[in-house]
Structures are given as structure tokens and as C-alpha cells.
Amino acid sequence: MKKDMTKLGMTLMLFASLACASLAVVYAFTKESIDKQSEIQLQASLKELFPQATAFEPIQDLVSPDPNIKFEAAYEVKSDMAPLGLAMKATGPSYGGAATLLVGIDLHRSIAGVRVMALNDTPGLGMNASSPTYYVDKTKKVTFLGQFNEKFLTDPFEVKKDVVAITAATISSRSLTKIIKLAGDAAIAYMDQKAISAPAENGASADAGTDANAQPQAGGK
């Protein structure tokens, strides 16, 4: 009996190690491409949030006050040395595991835009958060994340009050809203601390740019 057990254990170990070895090979082959994809996605999203930006400078000393939500990266967005705002890559728990969002905050203390970096959720329901054709407001064509555009951080950010939830995905809607709010608040605290604000004459021109860009209006109350 004892001999049997050892033999069975050894067989199982052999199969497991073979499987591990082959997985390691595939992982090594695909790792570079996966990293490249997420980097491309991040850069493209940063550009989308701040079209006039010329530089994204990483910030190191911005940490999350909530242990559940982490800031993987934060950038100070600049256009020819003039500040435009902050961009935060924040990861927090959601319905289907961790969700990573890129949140842009402009100098007027409002959301410049939100993009999904990584999200695991139910296809057709919670996954609609990242769908460009799922509208919480069909007549105005506002997507779930689109409703945060130009939203001020002084708003309550409460799902079903000032934030429209995704149909049949209230938990996901709440979690994502919480990540956005936390990243936004942290970014504003950072801006206040470093005294980053809109210079009077520059602010007007930067303003016009973001307005033209943010067609879908917020405030789906």
C-alpha cells in the first residue's frame, strides 16, 4: 500500500512537472507580446485622455489611502512644461476580480476621462463597462465610463443617484465608481499639496481643448 502511494505520487509529480515545463515555455514566448500590448494600450489611452499632452512624467510618491485599491502608476501630464492634470492607473476589487482603470483628472478638479485597462467580468453584463457601444443614456450616447467626463470630484459619486449603473451589473458599477472616486480624490490632494493649478492665461486655452473633446455631457441625473 505504502509503495503504491509513493508510486502514484511520483507519477502525478511527473505529469505536473511536464505540464509546468511546457507552460513556462509558452509563458516565456508570449510575455514580451503581452507586456507590449498593455504598454501600447496604456500609451494610447493616456493620449486619448489628454490629446494636447506632450509628456507624461511618472510620479512615485502618490500612494493610495485605501489598502484594497492600489495605484500602479501615476503620471503628471504636461504640455510644453505647462501642467494639464494627472493620470492615475488604479487597480481595485470588482465583481469578477481585480479591475484596472486609467483615470485622468484635469486642473479644474474634474475627471478628464476614464479608460479600462484590465477588467474581468460577465460578458454582456459587467463587461459592458468597457464596451464603446453600450450606452447608459441611449439618446445622448453616453457610455458608462463616459458619464464621468467633466464630472467634479465634489459630486457624491453614488451609483443610482448621480451615477447611472450598468443594467444587471450594480456591483461592478459600484466598484468601478469607487476606484474612480478614490483615484480622483488622491490626485486632487496631490495637486493641492504640490500647488499644481491652472495658470490664468494658459487655463483658458487648455480649457477650450478639453471642452471640444468631451462631447458627451456628464450629469445623467
Place this chain on the structure above:
Amino acid sequence: MSMKKLYSIFKQGIIFDNPLLMLMIGLCSAIAVTTNVSNGIGMGLAMTFVLLFSEIIISLFRKLIPSMIRIPIFIIVIAAFTTMVDLVMKAYFPDLSKSMGVFIPLIVVNCIIMGRVEAFASKQNLASVIADALGMGLGYTWVLIAIAAVRELLGNGTLAGIQIMPASYQPILFFILPPGGFFVFSLFISLNIWFKKRMEASARNRELVAKKEAA
């Protein structure tokens, strides 16, 4: 092993022993991903890949796998191939991978693969196993695509993300939600049973006619 025998194994999975419509296993992820045709295609291909390679490996090593620990070994093999599919999709089809979400990793616990490996691959030789995996995979894929097409067209007015219905069409959200999934699924199951009975009846008729002629 004659070609004819292989073909009859292959054909089983498409209608007569269709994993979704006749064996009725692996339904949960099938209902979940069939909200969009491209998801249906992606899931079908991913599933066929995992099924094919798991069955091949299990069939090749079937004499070396002690029956007492066969289930853990099956799971290790299936999990390894599923993770490979997941990594490859993330690397080369990031959009598809994003829309499939958690259902690719969940192929590991899909009863179709477990069922075919346990009931078929662990007892048969390589050629019949390949025929079985391809037949079952194709049977799974066509059902996913057909159900996804009905649900997406009625529930969203699109096919694979392309607008088909006129703009005035008000999508019936019911079909995208799980109850609609069950509804369309049951329609397909009854259609398949009807079709199977008809085929069997015509086969019996042909036999009778042949017997009479012989007499």
C-alpha cells in the same frame, strides 16, 4: 482503423451526440458567452484546441496513467492547455481576450472536456481520439455561433458587432440576459431532437425498403 469508422466517430459530435444539445454538458459557459457572435467563434476555437490536445495527450499516455489518480492528471493536462490558450489570446488577440473575460480560464472545469477525456480518450487510440475531438469541437462551435447569432441579432440588433437591424429596431434586452439564453438554448435542443428523430426514422425506412427488396 478505416476512414469510414473515423468519419462516423467525427459525425457523432455534430448532431447525434452534440455536447451541448444532446449530452447537455458544459452549458453554463455556453450560455454566458453567447451574447456576441465573435465571442462564440473565439470560445468555440479555444475549446476545440484544448479538447483536441488534451485528448491526444491523454490517449497517448493512457497506459501510463494509473486509474486511481486519473482525474488529477486529466485536470493538470487540461489546465496546462487552457493556460496556454489564455496566454496566446492575451498576446495576439487582446480584444477578443478582453471580451471573453473569465470564461477562457474556466475552460479547465468545462464538463465537455472532462467528460470526453474520461469517457473516450482514456480508452481509445490516437486516430479515433482526434476524430472525436474535432467532431465534438465542431459540434460545440456551431451551436455557440448559431445561438449567439440569434441572441445578438434580437437582443442587440448586431452580428459580430456590426449593425444589421435598422436603427429604428428596439433591441429586446431579454435575449442578451441569461433567461433569453435559456430560452434560445431550449429551442435549439428541441430542434435538434426533432431533426435527430427524423433522421432515425428515414434510416429505418431505408432499412425496411432494402429488406423488402431483398425479399
